[in-house]
Amino acid sequence: MLQYLLRRFVYAIPIALGVSVVCFALVHISPGDPLASVLPPDASLEMQQIMRQVYGFDRPLPVQFGFWLWRALAGDLGVSIATGRPVAGEVWHAFGNTFMLAALAAAFGFSAGALLGLVAGYWRGGWIDRLASTLSIAGISVPHYWLGMVLAIVFSVQLNWLPATGAGPGGSADWTWDWAHVRFLVLPALTMSVIPLGIVARSVRALVGDILSQEFVDALRAKGLPESGIFLHILKNAAPTSLAVMGLQLGYLLGGSILIETVFAWPGTGFLLGNAILQRDLPLLQGTILVLAMFFVVLNLLVDVAQTWLDPRIKRA
Amino acid sequence: MSELAGPARGYWSNVLRRLMRDRVALACILVLAVILLAAIFAPLVAPGDPFRASMLRRLRPIGTPGNLLGTDELGRDMLTRLIYGGRLSLFTGIVPVINAFAIGTFLGVFAGYSGGRANMAIMRTIDVFYAFPSVLLAIAISGALGAGIFNSIVSLTVVFVPPIARVAESVTTQVRSLDFVDAARASGAGALTIIRVHILGNVLGPVFVYATGLVSVSMILASGLSFLGLGTKPPEAEWGLMLNTLRTAIYAQPLVAALPGAMIFAVSICFNLFSDGLRQAMDVKL
C-alpha cells in the first residue's frame, strides 16, 4: 500500500515535468519572435537586451527551459505584458475566485448528481431514472456558455432576481460572504454545476446498478436485511469510485471555467485567460495554464491516493 | 445441432438493422442529416445573403415578415446566418475528431501491438496531454497559436488525439492477446498483415463509436473557441461567434440571442444520442 502510493507519487513527477514542457512550449509555438511575445511592443532596445539576457533567448532551448523551470519553481512566472505586474500574483488572486466558484458549483453539482444517480440506479426504469438519463445527457451536451446566457436572460433580464455579471457591488476586492456578494455567485455556479451533475449522476447510476446486480446483495436480502441496510451497503460500495469521479470533475471545473467566467465577467483564472488571449499577453497565458494544469496533476494524485485508501480491494503492491 | 440455421449475416448489416430499430438514434440521424444538408446546400436553402447588413432592420424579433427568425445586431437575417453558420460550426467541430481518429488510432494500435518500450514512450507522452483538462488544453494551444479556423482545428486535434489513442491502445492490447492473433502469427503472417486483417477490423469499430461521442464535445469546444474570439473571425457566420456578438442583445432580443446556442445544443445532443445508439447496436463496451 505504502509502496503503491510512493510509486504513484514517483510516477507523477515525469507527468508534471511533461506538463511544464508543454506550458513552456506555448510561447515557442506562437508565431513570431518569442522575445516580442514577452515584451510590450514599445519596449526600448536596451530593455530588449536585458530581457533577452534574463530569459536566455540566445541560448539553446533545453537551457532556456531549465532557466524557466527554475524561476517557475521559485514562484516567478514572469511579468504580464498588459499590466506590468508579476504573473504569479495575478494568477494567485484569480485562482482564489475561481476556486470559490468551482467549489460552490461542485457542492451543488455533486450532491444533486449523486442523489439523482442513487435514486435512478435504485429504481431502474422508473420515471426518475428516465429523468436522470435525460438530464445527464443534456448536461454533457449543453454548451455551458450558452446555458449561462439563457440563465442570465431568465433570472436577470426577465425576472430581475439576480445580477448577470460581476463579482459584487464593489468588484472582487472587498469580497465578503453576505447576500449582496453571494448573489453574484449563484448564476455562474449554477451554470457550472450542470456538467458534473450529469456526469456524476450517470456514473453513480451505473455503479448502483452494478452493485445491485451482484450476488452479495441477494445474499443480504436473503439474510433478511431491511432495504435501508441494503441501501447503506450500496453507499459504502459506490463511494470510492464516485469520489474519484467527483475529484476529477472538480479539476475539470477549475480548468474549464473560462467560458463561464467570460459570460458572467467573474474575475477568476478563466477571465484572466480571456484577457490574456484578447491582449496576446503570453506570459500571463502561460503562467495561468501552468498553475491550473499543475493543480490538476496534484488533484489526480490525491484522487488516486484517496481511492486507494477508501477501497480495500485496491492493494496494488 | 444448428447446422440448418438461417443464412449467414455480416456483422455490419446486423448493426445497421439494430440501429434502424432504435427510434431515438434514428430521429437524431434525421435531425443531423437535415442540418448537414442545409449547411452544405446553404446558397440554395437560405432565404437571403448572410453578410447583407441593414442598420434599419437591426434586432428584429422572431416572426418578423421577411426575417422568419429575426435579425442580428447588424440587421443580418438570422435564419440565413444560422444555416450558413452550420458550415463552419460543423466543419470545425467534426474535422478535429476525424484528424484525431486517424492519428490517435495509428498511435494507439502501434503502441498496443508493439507493447514494451514503444508502448511506454507513446502512452507516457499521451499521459502528459491527458493531464490537462480538455478545455484548458484547447484554449492554451489556440491562445498561443492565435485566432483562426486552422489554428482552432489544430488545437482541437491535439486535444482529442490522447483520449482516442488511449481507447485504441486498450482495445488493441485486448485483441492482441486473443488466440486468433497467435494463430495468425503461427501461420507465419507479418505484423503489418496481422494488423490489417485481424487487429484493425476489431479495433476500428469501438474506437469509431468512441469518436462519434467526442464530436459533441468538439462542437461545443470549437464554438467555444470562436465565442472567446479564438476561432472564426467576424464577419463569418459561425454559431459560437454569433452567440458572442449577440451577447449584448440579451436585453433587447433574448430569444434571438439564444438561437445560435440552441443550434449547438441540438447538434451536440443528437451526436451524443446517436453515439449511444451506435454503441448499443455494435454492442461495444468501453
Place this chain on the structure above:
Amino acid sequence: MSVPAPDADLGGPAQPLLAVRGLFRHFPIRGGLFNRTTATVQAVDGIDFDVVKGETLGIVGESGCGKSTTARLLVRLLDPDRGELVYDGLPVGTQDGLSLREMRRHVQMVFQDSFASLNPRLTVADSIAFGPRVHGVPAAEATARARDLLARVGLAPDAFGRRYPHELSGGQRQRVNIARALALRPRLVILDEAVSALDKSVEAQVLNLLQDLKAEFGLTYVFISHDLNVVRYISDRVLVMYLGRIVEIGPVDAIYGAPRHPYTRALLSAMPSMDPDRRTLEAPIAGDPPNPINPPPGCRFHTRCPFAADVCRTRMPELVAAPVAHGHLAACHMADPASGHPQAETAA
C-alpha cells in the same frame, strides 16, 4: 542462409520430426518502486524430448505445470530463453537452419478456446484461407482449399463457409480451427487442450475426427491435455510434466500400466475408474502444487512426495531409463540405483 523447408520427409522414419533440446523459458515478474524484476516464474525449466514421426505424443500435468508454455514454445509463439528446436534434422531459427516462417508452414497449433481463436470479423472460410494467402497462395486457390478442408472436418462448405464464428456451436468452431491448422498442410500439429472445452459427446466426435485426419494426411500430433483418459485414448507415448520439468516419459501402456514416478502414480490414482479392480489404494496427492515462482530446491515434487528422502531435497533428479522397458524414462531418485535414495531400485 536458411534453407527452404522440405515438403518431403528428410531424415527417414528414425529421425525425430521435432527434437526439443534443453528448452528454458522464465517469465519475469515486475514490481516495486521502479518496476524492476522482482521474481521469475520458471514456466519451462529445461526440457528435452523427441517427437517421433507419425506418433501422437500426449503431454499431461496439472494446471500451471508449463504445458501451455511448452506448446507455445514448440510453435515459437514464445521465444525460448535457452535451448533449441530441431525440425527433421534442421535447427529452427538459426543462420543455417530453417527460418521461422518456413517452420510455421510445417508446425501448426489448435488452441483451447474455440471462440477466441477465430477472428469474429472474418467468415470461417476466410479464417481458414488466411494462412495459405500469407504464404502466397492465390485467393481462388486458398478459398478452394478452405472449402475442401471444411468438408474434410465434417462441415458442409456451402452451409458454413460464409458464416461467422458466433453463428457456430463450440464443436463446429473447433472443427474450423482444426481445418485452419491444416490449411498450410503441416506435418506436425500441436493440440493445446483442443477438446477440453467441449461437451463430452462432442469431444468424442472431435477426437475421432482427429484420428481420421491423422491417418488421411499422415500427421504427427503433440496432444496436450489435463484429461488423463483422453490422453490415454489418443496417445502413443505420454510425457508427464510437473512445475516446468519432465518427470516421466514413455509408451502409453508403460506410463498407465507401470508408472515409475510417484507423481505419475498419484495423478493416475486420482483418476476416477469405472473398474473397481483397477482402483489403487495409493494416497492421492496432498495440497496444491508449490508456487512456480519459487520452486523448491532438489526434486520439485519432494514437498508432496510420500517417499521424499534427504537426497530429494538437495539434488535435482535426471531422467533415467528403466532397466527393462525401452524408452521409458523417469526423473526420480528412486528410479536411479546410484542416487543414494534408500528406496532406490537396485540395478537389474
